[in-house]
Amino acid sequence: MSNPIINELIQNRIIPESICHWSELKGGTHSKVGVIGTLNSPKMYVVKSNEPQRIAAETRFFQIYKEIPSLPSVRYVDPEYRYFVYDFIPGETNYNRTRKQELMSDLTKLMLQFYVQAESLDEYEWVEDPKRVTEDILYSESIIGSHLDAADHALVKDIHLRRQKRILRADLYVLHGDFGVHNFLFEEGKLYGIIDPLPKLGRRLYDVLYAFCSSPDGLHLPILVNAAEQLGNEPIQTHELIEDMIMALYFRIATCLLHHPEDLTLYQTAWKEWKLY
Known part of the structure; x- marks a missing residue:
């Protein structure tokens, strides 16, 4: 793939070589968020990049609360805190306003x-x-x-x-x-x-x-x-x-x-x- 982060993850054997699908999502003000997967499973992982201090803060939070199932399960954190990878969580932000x-x-x-x-x-x-x-x-x-x-x-x-x-x-x-x-x-x-x-x-x-x-x-x-x-x-x-x-x-x-x-x-x-x- 042409995406340098995905290539880096594959080369370091963080994700399988069969990963070939990337779709960018709307992230926060400064985040860049993409969903990656295979042809058969296009939504396997989420890759989120941001400023190192933001990535460090967010992944520390997930480490503290790693036992909570409703939170993302982190697969990998870049040593320089440029990005991290977590398992894709299905669902939509379509909250029903009567509940x-x-x-x-x-x-x-x-x-x-x-x-x-x-x-x-x-x-x-x-x-x-x-x-x-x-x-x-x-x-x-x-x-x-x-x-x-x-x-x-x-x-x-x-x-x-x-x-x-x-x-x-x-x-x-x-x-x-x-x-x-x-x-x-x-x-x-x-x-x-x-x-x-x-x-x-x-x-x-x-x-x-x-x-x-x-x-x-x-x-x-x-x-x-x-x-x-x-x-x-x-x-x-x-x-x-x-x-x-x-x-x-x-x-x-x-x-x-x-x-x-x-x-x-x-x-x-x-x-x-x-x-x-």
Whole structure:
């Protein structure tokens, strides 16, 4: 084949010589992702290339959680972290927007309950660092603008100030970091695989909220309370959970305006519901 990475993998006997099929997929902002296989099985492995620090971070994440079946099984990591190879996971990112409660329950059973606390090797960014969150608020405010009222922007800043102490006390886990429906694979409507982490450190609740807000359906308090309770950490403080949700929803509205403006009305409806709690 003319692809240099595939030729390198074949020469080093990482993949069989019968590999002759390559199809490029849409990856992340900086990733290049291709599916490779044989004439009879065109989808056997995925080859993902990126900046070395990104590849090192992602493959470290997969090493930590290598026992989780819903995550890719890594076959090979380039010693210089230019790329890595994992087994192809079948499925589509066609999430059914009427099944939020089922999705959140499945995410806990397949992934969230296995999260581990960070070790010294896990030098990932702390996603809820108060300084970082302040910057994220200001950036989101610049995107959202008049789509929310001035009082709404002020509410988010007040919540940020109030919750800093409990954020600082929280245990830090190794998180997926991009835990949204765009990175979930479904087979016949059921959650089957989880791909493309951007590993971070933080509370498990961060990934819960990220997943919950990543689609505009089912954004109701009982569903979120049920998902948070399934983590089994400690009794849920509902008022704190509501504050965390308002923060997560605020950031999601900014993301929506940038990438999925067609969902804005649904997120604005959810915002009105949550700020009344």
